[in-house]
Amino acid sequence: GQIAFSLPGLGSDFVGMNLHKWIGNPIGAGLLYIKKERIKEMNALFGDITAPDNNINKLAHFGTTPFAVIMTIPDSLAFHKLLGTGRISERLHYLKSTWINELSKDPNVEIVTPPGKDLSCAIASFRIKNKKTAEVADALLKDHGILTTGRTLGKEGCIRVTPSVFNSIDDIKKLVTAIRSLA
Structure with a gap:
């Protein structure tokens, strides 16, 4: 894995x-x-x-x-x-960290997953203030062609993003742009 x-x-x-x-x-x-x-x-x-x-x-x-x-x-x-598991882990963490670092600067985006390699690898979650989880996930898929998963987490829920080793940095930039357009 x-x-x-x-x-x-x-x-x-x-x-x-x-x-x-x-x-x-x-x-x-x-x-x-x-x-x-x-x-x-x-x-x-x-x-x-x-x-x-x-x-x-x-x-x-x-x-x-x-x-x-x-x-x-x-x-x-x-x-x-x-x-190699080590290379897979590094790649997934890099992709996750890239979008988290970019979006953590946006006051309307809350990154739910703590930063760091010791608490997560590829999977991380976020929410957009004053937006429903299902609406954000639907918009990412329908308007931007990005598959994410809405999850229940407290009252507000969150959107789980799970890049794969096959995703490019351009895919991550597209994700960041799409989330910013919804925020």
């Missing part, structure tokens, strides 16, 4: 995640991590009782298998590895 980590290093017994957001896999593939000692506590899926109680394969049966999506996982992981 966006930051370097290891699943065992998280110290979690269970982790589930999709692979489409930050690994770049097509929608429909995910990852399930279960600490080895905890596998035996999980019930087999769909009555699949052929795998031993302590074997993760008892959780692999989930209906019709989307083989085309699953076959893309190795290529997605290889491409992610080629880019």
Whole structure:
């Protein structure tokens, strides 16, 4: 994803995640991590009782298998590895910081996400004073072709912006110009 980590290093017994957001896999593939000692506590899926109680394969049966999506996982992981998590993280933070730094100077724009690399990477949120979240998100999409997401956060809500490694600095400048036109 966006930051370097290891699943065992998280110290979690269970982790589930999709692979489409930050690994770049097509929608429909995910990852399930279960600490080895905890596998035996999980019930087999769909009555699949052929795998031993302590074997993760008892959780692999989930209906019709989307083989085309699953076959893309190795290529997605290889491409992610080629880019490198460190470079991905730096790029995403740079893109986020660029638009945040520009818009933090605007008195009508409130940046909700704290600055700094230690609290967020790509994702950051803002709100425009006296504007409804849904209206801002709709205007960004309809008038400027920029996809953002309105989120509930307190009474006012906020707009989440999530650049990708594929976004250019020109895309970020377009975002800044669009938000300023709405502010």
